[in-house]
Amino acid sequence: MRPIQKMAFELVAAAKHMPRFHRIPVVLCMMFFSLSGCRQDYSLAPPANSEKITVTVKLPKELKTETMWVMYRSAICKSIRRGASGQRVEQDGRHSVYKELERQGESDLYQVELPKDGGGACRWHLANVTFGVVYADPTRFGENVTSGGGGGVVVIFDYNDSPRGGADIKVEGDLTIKKDYYPWLSESFLGGYKKYISLSGEGGIYRIYQALEARRVHFKPILHSNFAVYSTEPKEKKEGNHTKFTYPDGSVVEERQSQPDFWKLQSIRTGRAPECFSRWRYFACPDPRPRLLPDWLPEPDQPGFGRYVIVNEWGSRLPSYSYRLVGKDGRTYEEKTDVDGFTDPLPDSAHPVRDVEFPVWKR
Structure with missing residues (x-):
């Protein structure tokens, strides 16, 4: 039995x-x-001593925070469904709660604290959160304008995918997200007239991060209100008809893609080449902006000497890159980095440096 x-x-x-x-x-x-x-009791019951994860949004004045979707998972309380062939499929149970980020005093910071351990009979654990920012008043862009997408963030705290898929980016430790956004006013006609104000940013509506060790998540959206992009979709479905985009510099582009070219927007605002804003296309950037990391790394085989590391905007080391350093001792050291992005060995008397220049870009 x-x-x-x-x-x-x-x-x-x-x-x-x-x-x-x-x-x-x-x-x-x-x-x-x-x-x-x-x-069986499926409710959350976080223990009093549960570790907390704090999510903070630094909010631009024209935007508002969306309600946060918080998902907990349980390996004990299974979710059971039937597969395509009628087979029994078991998955970790899911429990969703919804939280509003609270303003911190009179500041522009909005915050929520979440227990990592959800407790209860199911022993829930925090799996992921979905949150973001949207325009607080869409009607300022015209009558019947509604809020669209963009400005969304998903953070995964375990090894499972989120409801919106797997991670685009994996990070160690706490997570700081600083992203540029542009106003995007779009009109569509097929299926009824609609007008949306969205946030155009890198990637799709949501950026998905995995941060297994994070205890603090800080999201800083940067809104460039003076660089709006406009789009008009075709009025009839016909071969050769595409969405028309009007960019802040007045250029008009008709493209197959459904959203603005984020790299073009970055280029218009800064005057730099689009490749300079993409980690994957940075090799073609004609205007790289290197920096010297402050850490002084003692040279094991040369007592009394150490090196610095020179990296690009994305934190990648720059090999064969020209530099000119003025050390604490007043001496000038001019050379190129080695294949790993390290400077030549410098005497301890040069640390910390007074000044650094990158006079000529050489690979």
Whole structure:
């Protein structure tokens, strides 16, 4: 006899000897016994000493925070469904809660604290959060303008995918997100006229991060209000008809893509080549902006000497890159980095440096 059947048999036997008014709860319990006992409690019950994860948004004045979707998972309380062939499929249970980020005093910071350990009989753990920013008043862009997408963030705290998929970026430690956004006013006609104000940023509507060790998540959206982009979709579905984009510099481009060219927007605002804003296309950037990392790394084989590392805007080391350093001792050191981005060995008397220049760009 299986354990659950044995327990049910024992309950029935015991009920025969109970007073009548005690039998009803037992019968009710039997009705739900196959659902993991007498109504298993699926609620959250975070312990008082649960570690907290703090999410903070530094909010531009024209935007507002969206309601945060918080998902907890449980390996104990399984979710059971049927597969395409009728087979039984078990997955970790999911429990969703919704939180509003609260303003911190009179500042532009909005924050929420989440218990990492959800507790309860299911032993819930924090799996992921979905949040973001949108325009607080879409109608300032015209009558019947509604809020569109963009400005969304998903952070995953475990090894599972989020409801919106897997991570685009994986980070160690706490997570700081600093992203540029542009106003995007779009008009569509097919299926009825609609007008949206969205946020055009890098990637799609949501950027997805995995931060297994994070205890603090800080999101700083930077809104460039004076660099709006406009789009108009075709009025009829016809071969050769594409969405027309009007960029802040007045250029008009008709393209197959459904959203603005973010790199073009970055280029218009800064005057730099689009490749300079993409980690993957940075090799073609004609105007790289290197920096000297402040860490002084002692040279193991040369006591009294150390090196610096020179990296690009993305933090990647720059090999064969020209530099000119003025050390603390007043001496000037001019050379190129080695294949790993390290400077030549410098005497301890040069640290910390007074000044650094990158006079000529050489690979």
